[in-house]
Amino acid sequence: MNAYASSSAMTARPVDGGHPSTAYFSTGAGEKKRKPMLEAVDSRLRLVVCWGFALAVIGLTQLPALLAALALAGFAAMAARLKRAATLRHMVAFDGFMLFVLLFLPFTVPGEVVFSLNGVSASREGLLHAAGILLRSNAVMLMILALLGSMEPVELGHAMARLRLPAKFVHLFLFTVRYIEVLGREYRRLRVAMKARGFRVRCNPHTWRSIGYLFGMLLVRSIERAERILAAMRCRGFQGRFHSLTEVKTMDRRDYAFTGLSVVAGGALIALEYW
Amino acid sequence: MAHIPDGVLSAPVLMAGAAVSLAGCAYGLWRLEAERIPQAALFAAVLFVAALVHFPAGPSSVHLILSGLTGVLLGWAAFPAILVALLLQAVLFGFGGLVVLGVNVMSVALSAVLCRALFLAVARSGNHRQTVMAAGLAGGIGVVLTALLVSLALALSGQAFATAAKLVVLTHIPVAVIESIFSAAVIGLLLRVKPEFPGLTLVGGKRE
Numbered sequence: 001m002n003a004y005a006s007s008s009a010m011t012a013r014p015v016d017g018g019h020p021s022t023a024y025f026s027t028g029a030g031e032k033k034r035k036p037m038l039e040a041v042d043s044r045l046r047l048v049v050c051w052g053f054a055l056a057v058i059g060l061t062q063l064p065a066l067l068a069a070l071a072l073a074g075f076a077a078m079a080a081r082l083k084r085a086a087t088l089r090h091m092v093a094f095d096g097f098m099l100f101v102l103l104f105l106p107f108t109v110p111g112e113v114v115f116s117l118n119g120v121s122a123s124r125e126g127l128l129h130a131a132g133i134l135l136r137s138n139a140v141m142l143m144i145l146a147l148l149g150s151m152e153p154v155e156l157g158h159a160m161a162r163l164r165l166p167a168k169f170v171h172l173f174l175f176t177v178r179y180i181e182v183l184g185r186e187y188r189r190l191r192v193a194m195k196a197r198g199f200r201v202r203c204n205p206h207t208w209r210s211i212g213y214l215f216g217m218l219l220v221r222s223i224e225r226a227e228r229i230l231a232a233m234r235c236r237g238f239q240g241r242f243h244s245l246t247e248v249k250t251m252d253r254r255d256y257a258f259t260g261l262s263v264v265a266g267g268a269l270i271a272l273e274y275w
Numbered sequence: 276m277a278h279i280p281d282g283v284l285s286a287p288v289l290m291a292g293a294a295v296s297l298a299g300c301a302y303g304l305w306r307l308e309a310e311r312i313p314q315a316a317l318f319a320a321v322l323f324v325a326a327l328v329h330f331p332a333g334p335s336s337v338h339l340i341l342s343g344l345t346g347v348l349l350g351w352a353a354f355p356a357i358l359v360a361l362l363l364q365a366v367l368f369g370f371g372g373l374v375v376l377g378v379n380v381m382s383v384a385l386s387a388v389l390c391r392a393l394f395l396a397v398a399r400s401g402n403h404r405q406t407v408m409a410a411g412l413a414g415g416i417g418v419v420l421t422a423l424l425v426s427l428a429l430a431l432s433g434q435a436f437a438t439a440a441k442l443v444v445l446t447h448i449p450v451a452v453i454e455s456i457f458s459a460a461v462i463g464l465l466l467r468v469k470p471e472f473p474g475l476t477l478v479g480g481k482r483e
Contacts, residue, residue, distance in 0.1 A: 050373065051373055054281055054372060054373040057281070057282065058281050058282050090368060098279070100439045100442045100443070100446075101283065101436060104435075105435055107438075108434070108436075108439075109435045129435065133282055133283050135282075136281060136282025136283075137280035137282040137283065137372065139282075140280070140281040140374075141280065141365075141369040141372065144369060144372070145366075145369050148365075148366045149366050149367060166304055168307060168309065168355075171309075172304075172355055173359045175313055176319045176359045176363070180320045180363070182320070183320045183324050184324050187324050201330065201331060207330070208453050208457045209456055209457070209459075211328060211330075211457060211460075212456065212457040212460025212463075213460050213461075215321060216460065216461040216462075216468070217464065218324075219321055219461065219465060219472075220464075220465065222320075223317070225317060226314040229313045230314075233313070
């Protein structure tokens with residue numbers, strides 16, 4: 001339900017956000033001492049490589065290349081130490097309409113008949129097409145979760161800032177990340193209050209209206225909060241720039257190794273496709 | 276929010292979506308004054324949380340798309356705000372994808388901007404009832420527009436998707452009904468509790 005609940009459940013990282021000098025003081029009980037390998041890699045690099053991987057994979061059509069891409073993403077997920085159960089749940093949870101897309105493909109693509117259902121025949125080409133979509137989307141999603149989902153959203157914001165994305169966009173991103181947590185907490189509090197008064201979510205206009213009032217109330221509170229934030233920012237002389245709390249590090253040996261590995265892997269995928 | 280995953284759509288559709296979204300985001304950011312960023316981010320966060328609520332509908336459940344309400348509240352800032360929301364959903368939950376982000380942002384944010392215009396046109400006279408009705412209309416039409424854009428992206432990506440594209444629109448009709456009542460409730464409450472709410476002040480002869 002809440003973004004932060006599931007993101008932290010998914011990433012298994014020290015609570016301090018992975019700052020090198022404080023990682024050893026992590027209070028996360030029962031967590032492994034060694035940091036995942038990927039965490040040491042520059043966040044900008046992870047963003048760029050993830051983007052490149054997605055671009056390469058959506059162009060793949062051959063089954064061996066697609067399987068290799070999925071294996072690569074699985075390897076990255078292991079290197080990032082993603083929680084297996086949560087990741088699998090994310091992988092099977094498609095938006096409902098994607099199910100239609102996949103289910104109808106075997107029947108709408110013409111080709112060699114494999115089996116038929118109530119007089120409608122499924123084609124080999126259609127099945128392959130559906131399998132291709134399933135492999136491509138899962139490979140990209142797994143790579144996103146491994147390379148980007150494993151960092152704090154704030155770190156992603158700083159990575160985008162250092163990649164020279166517009167400052168206004170980065171600020172919007174960072175503010176939104178922060179407020180999702182705040183408002184998510186407030187939302188759950190209001191829901192508990194509604195539950196205490198006997199409210200149950202059903203399929204009727206009363207439910208839809210009540211949840212609407214709840215979010216209306218959240219908006220009213222948020223606008224008052226926005227006024228306070230703006231006043232606080234003015235008071236501190238905000239000049240359109242945030243100071244990053246993480247040190248700006250230069251590329252080190254590990255980053256170069258990661259870059260080299262990514263380029264080789266990408267080349268191998270493309271080679272498999274056009275073999 | 277609408278999420279087509281990566282690896283479904285064809286290259287021309289992806290590029291067209293990216294171009295529209297890039298232009299929309301650039302314009303939206305240009306119009307968004309630095310002072311309004313915290314407010315836009317707060318609205319975006321409220322809508323992000325609201326999009327995660329699941330409503331039971333028959334045997335399954337649906338979640339809101341909120342393009343109409345986003346448009347009413349944010350105007351052109353809907354483009355960058357929705358980009359942020361969809362990027363976060365991709366990174367945190369694995370919904371959608373990266374390259375397809377342009378198409379997904381377009382299908383939500385373009386409907387949002389259109390719904391804003393519709394809302395302002397209908398709510399012009401500014402009495403309470405009419406404004407609430409306009410919000411309901413924007414909420415419902417927003418879902419339909421988003422579904423149409425998603426199905427258009429699918430249909431243009433290949434003949435094979437034609438059936439699925441039609442079904443996308445059909446399955447979104449219940450969502451449109453729920454969201455219409457939801458949006459009317461949100462705006463109705465805002466009008467009663469805080470009539471000077473930003474975005475609503477353009478309505479009904481009150482000064483900007």
